[in-house]
Amino acid sequence: MASTLNPKPWIDAIHAYIPGKSGDDDGRPLVKLSANENPLGSSPQALAARAAAQVPSLYPDGDSTALREAIGQLHGIDPARIVMGTGSGELLHTATGAYAGPGDEVLYSQYAFSLYEIVARRCGAQPVEAPARDYANDVDALLAAVTPRTRVVLLANPNNPTGTFLPASEIARLHAGLPGDVLLVLDQAYAEYVAPEQDDGSLALAAHHANVLVTRTFSKAYGLAGERVGWGTGSEAVVGVLNRIRGAFNVSNSAQATALAALTDQAFVEHSRLHNAAERARFVAAIEALGNHGLRAVPSEANFALVLFEGALSAVTALNGLAARGYIVRHLPGQGLGHALRITVGTREQMDAIAAILRELAEAA
Ligand SMILES: *Cc1c(COP(=O)(O)O)cnc(C)c1O
Numbered sequence: 214m215a216s217t218l219n220p221k222p223w224i225d226a227i228h229a230y231i232p233g234k235s236g237d238d239d240g241r242p243l244v245k246l247s248a249n250e251n252p253l254g255s256s257p258q259a260l261a262a263r264a265a266a267q268v269p270s271l272y273p274d275g276d277s278t279a280l281r282e283a284i285g286q287l288h289g290i291d292p293a294r295i296v297m298g299t300g301s302g303e304l305l306h307t308a309t310g311a312y313a314g315p316g317d318e319v320l321y322s323q324y325a326f327s328l329y330e331i332v333a334r335r336c337g338a339q340p341v342e343a344p345a346r347d348y349a350n351d352v353d354a355l356l357a358a359v360t361p362r363t364r365v366v367l368l369a370n371p372n373n374p375t376g377t378f379l380p381a382s383e384i385a386r387l388h389a390g391l392p393g394d395v396l397l398v399l400d401q402a403y404a405e406y407v408a409p410e411q412d413d414g415s416l417a418l419a420a421h422h423a424n425v426l427v428t429r430t431f432s433k434a435y436g437l438a439g440e441r442v443g444w445g446t447g448s449e450a451v452v453g454v455l456n457r458i459r460g461a462f463n464v465s466n467s468a469q470a471t472a473l474a475a476l477t478d479q480a481f482v483e484h485s486r487l488h489n490a491a492e493r494a495r496f497v498a499a500i501e502a503l504g505n506h507g508l509r510a511v512p513s514e515a516n517f518a519l520v521l522f523e524g525a526l527s528a529v530t531a532l533n534g535l536a537a538r539g540y541i542v543r544h545l546p547g548q549g550l551g552h553a554l555r556i557t558v559g560t561r562e563q564m565d566a567i568a569a570i571l572r573e574l575a576e577a578a
């Protein structure tokens with residue numbers, strides 16, 4: 214029967230977020246290097262806390278008080294300036310929806326995180342893409358794309374899916390060039406993978422300016438993607454707005470307990486960072502050795518590398534060849550990256566196997 218029930222037109226224009234696959238089309242499990250999950254799993258302390266968490270019949274603390282206090286202590290932030298989310302994805306939605314709506318523009322870069330378009334459209338705003346430079350966020354292009362309608366700028370640093378990273382000077386230059394009535398959302402999902410001496414200054418910007426929100430997550434280096442915990446920090450005013458519209462009990466009992474224990478195990482996070490840096494470098498070197506076959510890796514500071522296929526071996530052939538051998542990686546043709554594969558840094562064994570398969574495929578192409 215024909216329905217007269219229609220979603221708002223801007224909702225109708227949304228294409229669903231496509232998560233990384235975890236099995237082949239017949240459901241057989243594959244080695245999943247398509248969703249930037251932590252190959253080392255989770256902290257044993259976090260797993261123990263998860264097993265001992267509050268009974269599910271009770272509502273969680275709606276303010277995630279202990280967790281916010283622990284995050285505040287670790288990062289030197291007043292807990293009043295921290296808002297929790299069901300993953301940082303919830304905060305990207307609530308922040309954008311709080312400051313942008315129909316008639317407004319939400320700005321981000323070409324090759325930005327695919328969720329940003331959904332975030333912009335969900336609140337009825339017009340998504341605007343500034344051109345990237347060498348696959349990286351380009352501050353000049355972003356600033357040139359600002360109009361009187363721009364309300365929110367979304368930028369991931371390191372960026373997903375390219376892995377590129379802007380230094381603190383560039384982040385500061387972007388902020389300084391934005392009008393005060395534009396909210397700059399700095400998405401630091403991969404910040405824990407960046408060496409401390411390379412800090413991009415986002416948390417300091419959020420501490421000192423009314424129009425900056427930084428988002429972080431437990432999904433990546435903390436290895437808790439399945440628990441759905443993220444947090445944000447900005448001015449008390451911005452955090453207060455987000456607290457009014459987020460889900461009232463948005464972080465579950467087990468998620469709060471697990472994340473709290475994970476925070477105290479910084480050795481696990483540090484181990485994850487060092488493992489990632491070493492294996493990413495080793496993998497990138499193996500890709501560079503295939504440069505004569507047209508393979509190249511975009512410089513990455515994240516837990517993945519974007520490999521470009523500019524020779525006889527196409528990204529699709531490589532994607533299928535890897536899948537046939539049990540390795541699933543990410544192809545993003547819908548983002549203008551039909552010639553590339555985003556490959557999460559897994560274990561040494563997995564990365565060596567992928568590099569060997571790519572060499573075989575490149576030599577046969
Ligand atoms: C993975 C990722 C996130 C994290 O999403 P969660 O909802 O916290 O799991 C946020 N931003 C980017 C750019 C990401 O790649």
